[in-house]
Amino acid sequence: MIQGIVYDLGAAVSLLPLALVNRRVTAGRDRMFWLATALAVAGPAMHALGQIFGPWHTGFAMAMWMAVAVSVLLFAGLAAVSRSAWRLAPLLAPYLIALGLLAAIWRTAVGPRLSAPIPLGWVELHIGVSVVTYGLLTLAAVAALGAFLQERALKRKQRTPLTMMLPAVAESEGLSGRLLVASEVVLGVGILSGMAVQYLETARLLVLDHKSLLALLAFALILALLASRRLWGLRGRAAARGILVAYLLLTLAYPGVKFVTDVILA
Numbered sequence: 001m002i003q004g005i006v007y008d009l010g011a012a013v014s015l016l017p018l019a020l021v022n023r024r025v026t027a028g029r030d031r032m033f034w035l036a037t038a039l040a041v042a043g044p045a046m047h048a049l050g051q052i053f054g055p056w057h058t059g060f061a062m063a064m065w066m067a068v069a070v071s072v073l074l075f076a077g078l079a080a081v082s083r084s085a086w087r088l089a090p091l092l093a094p095y096l097i098a099l100g101l102l103a104a105i106w107r108t109a110v111g112p113r114l115s116a117p118i119p120l121g122w123v124e125l126h127i128g129v130s131v132v133t134y135g136l137l138t139l140a141a142v143a144a145l146g147a148f149l150q151e152r153a154l155k156r157k158q159r160t161p162l163t164m165m166l167p168a169v170a171e172s173e174g175l176s177g178r179l180l181v182a183s184e185v186v187l188g189v190g191i192l193s194g195m196a197v198q199y200l201e202t203a204r205l206l207v208l209d210h211k212s213l214l215a216l217l218a219f220a221l222i223l224a225l226l227a228s229r230r231l232w233g234l235r236g237r238a239a240a241r242g243i244l245v246a247y248l249l250l251t252l253a254y255p256g257v258k259f260v261t262d263v264i265l266a
Contacts, residue, residue, distance in 0.1 A: 017036035041073055059258065060258045063254065070134070071096060075089075087167045090165045184223060221246045225246065
């Protein structure tokens, strides 16, 4: 138990340099940034992989560490191809640290093992797609929050140390829009793979439980946001709020349901 908590805290601490690296006067995608990013990727990834080997449990703590590991890995890839995405680190890293600390607090909520007689690969595919979807929408929500904070600072004509580190409004909105498209595509694949797993388990394509209903609502809301951006040019605070609501729905569907079943009801 104590050893597991130490591992949890170590993985969370590995994200701390990424949260602080943008505070330097000469901040940029330099060697210090990439060292901090590599450490942030390695800590949660090694911790999550260490829990995967052996019987796969589906508990709340495991879900949190998989979400953290995939989110920071996607961020590293996005920072490599986008000249402004690296500026999201001051928002993303503290949030991921908070998720890691939540996993440490409730690490005893192990959850059931996967034991359903389903052909090899289907459940793993669904889990992988679900985690990637959550990681992409996490980045989209962080970018939307960055745009929201920047727009509010501009309207008040009062920039803060945090907003000075974040991307400009247009850059944040562009990032959130592209990430929203990717999230919608992968979420669609996740819903289809979930229906396939459901059919293999129960011979029914769709069971409207809490998780499925929330995922479908998130899919519909993201689709509406994308259509609004395309047809009516939805931007600014309204778009940011919509993305954050979609992220809340997916959070309730993925770690939220696990928290209720593995922590509260258990």
